[in-house]
Amino acid sequence: MAKKNGARSPLSRRGFLRTSASAAGAAGLAASGIGSLVGCGGDDDVPMTTPDAGRRETQLRILGWTHFVPGHDVWFDRFAREWGEANGVEVVVERVPFNMVRPTFMAEMESGTGHDIYEWPTPQADLEPHVVSLNEMMTELEARHGTMIPLCRQSCFNPRTNNFYALNHGWAPDPANFRSSLWSAVGMPQGPSTWQQLLEGGRQIKTAMDVHVGIGLAGSDPDANMACRALLWSYGASVQSASAEVVINSPQSIAAVEFMRELYADTMVPEVLAWGAADNNIALVEGRASYIINSISAYRTAQTNVPATAADVFFGRALMGPATALVGAHANVSMMVARHARNPNAAQDFMLHLVERYNEVVYNSALYNLPAFPSTTPQLTGDDGWLAQDPFESQPADKLSLLTDAESWSTNVGYPGAANPAVGEVLASGIVPQMFLRAANGEMTSEQAVQWAEDQIAPIYERWRAEGLI
CATH class of the missing domain: 3.40.190.10 (Periplasmic binding protein-like II)
Incomplete structure (x- = not known):
């Protein structure tokens, strides 16, 4: 497993992805008139595919909410597709308004078939009995990127069952x-x-x-x-x-x-x-x-x-x-893997890839998404960080700087x-x-x-x- 100081080590037995997306996201925030970040801050020499090709699942279906910053979705769809192409996985991303993700999940749970990953902007802890435990994946994530910030951990981990029922990969402050x-x-x-x-x-x-x-x-x-x-x-x-x-x-x-x-x-x-x-x-x-x-x-x-x-x-x-x-x-952006998922392993591989490249999520959401694992996006903070010098032309440039202490x-x-x-x-x-x-x-x-x-x-x-x- 990777060390918390950012050093890399070989893949774990589950063959989790350590990927870059140097070609992903060129469309970026075009839909919202804001530019895109591609491959920023990652290891450009890290291959997009894993050496052992994973668990041979060749499809992945993702149901996402329509993001409040439209350009995020343009970027994400390309990001997911290019990951799939590199790993021999056909990725299908579908979107509905945020308040329709849950009814869709419930209907597909009843039918026993549907999407593999479901993403919400709010915690859905009451669905814990109907989703896959992500404990092993979270162990790998925290070994690589350090401990998840408390407000995200508390939004996807049940201390009573000692279970991560979701991956709260990012959050949005509510100023x-x-x-x-x-x-x-x-x-x-x-x-x-x-x-x-x-x-x-x-x-x-x-x-x-x-x-x-x-x-x-x-x-x-x-x-x-x-x-x-x-x-x-x-x-x-x-x-x-x-x-x-x-x-x-x-x-x-x-x-x-x-x-x-x-x-x-x-x-x-x-x-x-x-x-x-x-x-x-x-x-x-x-x-x-x-x-x-x-x-x-x-x-x-x-x-x-x-x-x-x-x-x-x-x-x-x-x-x-x-x-x-x-x-x-304002949002605890969380992914769940349904018990009825046909491709749970590919789902977790993709989720690990997403966290690995979270600086791209932050940028292509125009700083709406902040990372659950701060080490993945060092560009946010510091005198020249994105929050202090908004790359999306805020006037004054430090208009968003109060978000640096939003966690407190x-x-x-x-x-x-x-x-x-x-x-x-x-x-x-x-x-x-x-x-x-x-x-x-x-x-x-x-x-x-x-x-x-x-x-x-x-x-x-x-x-x-x-x-x-x-």
């Missing part, structure tokens, strides 16, 4: 995206740094300029799931404890929900109650939102389509509340525990944003909304505990 001109007008040129400042400044901006805060509250909105958890955590509340006990019904949760009632009433508009995944991005780019919590994808869209808006968008860290300042990752204010969706199967089901069910919504729209009091959430969440935990998975 504030705010319009600097609007917040400067209310005396906050760096944007709000606390939830209370968001309320006070957002109220002034809405009153004076008719531009609202853009935090969604619909249960089906993944951004709402992350933003609402950030508010919960800031008050010292959470869905579960570190030991996976349900603790949602607490005075801290009630206080957080009560704050959201005021934030919604004073700074937002009714449309946020029905927002989907792209709506906060659209509101920011169109000038209707002063502040959203999202990845950098909305900003990248504005760079291409509305440069004047992009120039006015800046970023902020997680907002401080009475207890802490944390936000969940980011966490996994199961905080303070791991993203276990119960967390996965609660996330997929949208219970947390629905709790906030039911109070914000006046359907329930804050106490009733928190009690409602506990009534939904507790049976989920009981069921998964009975199955021995938490």
Whole structure:
């Protein structure tokens, strides 16, 4: 196995790939108007094929989500095809909107046939019984590249079963995206740094300029799931404890929900109650939102389509509340190998290849994807690193530099525990944003909304505990 200091050694008995993709990705981010990286930072003398030709599987089917940065998909499809050509594997990549990956998986699981690899931007821990254990592959990856960062490990490893059910190969921070001109007008040129400042400044901006805060509250909105958890955590509340006990019904949760009632009433508009995944991005780019919590994808869209808006968008860290300042990752980009996969070995070979070349993933996603294994992308950090000198023409060039410490204010969706199967089901069910919504729209009091959430969440935990998975 490879040493953690980056030295190379012969292939393990499983013949894992150590590959370069010096020809891959020339199309890059053409679809989004941003250039491509090819073969950057890898060992150009490392062959694309393994000496022992692996396990003789000649097909690989990948179902991916449609990436929020379109050029990533252009690059990835070519990257996968060229790996397949070098290894005698016919690779087929198909894409669906992120919210259709799970229904497709479930249907194919029922039929017993379908894709080999499924990729999501969010943890799917409740699917652990239906996917292949990746423990041996993860041992090889960590031997080569060092330890996976905690928030990614906690999003693909179940400590109860001691099992890696997915490869969380990358993640996207979830910073504030705010319009600097609007917040400067209310005396906050760096944007709000606390939830209370968001309320006070957002109220002034809405009153004076008719531009609202853009935090969604619909249960089906993944951004709402992350933003609402950030508010919960800031008050010292959470869905579960570190030991996976349900603790949602607490005075801290009630206080957080009560704050959201005021934030919604004073700074937002009714449309946020029905927002989907792209709506906060659209509101920011169109000038209707002063502040959203999202990845950098909305900003990248504005760079291409509305440069004047992009120039006015800046970023902020997680907002401080009475207890802490944390936000969940916007994405924990994860691959799973289904139990019904016909080509599980080729699937894992490809996944190892992807991590080996992760600097290309980072670049061709316009820095949306950050690595789970930081050693794979040394180009990110340092005075001349990509985050300090954005290669995609941010003005100023260091606009993304606050992401260098994003890991310190980011966490996994199961905080303070791991993203276990119960967390996965609660996330997929949208219970947390629905709790906030039911109070914000006046359907329930804050106490009733928190009690409602506990009534939904507790049976989920009981069921998964009975199955021995938490």
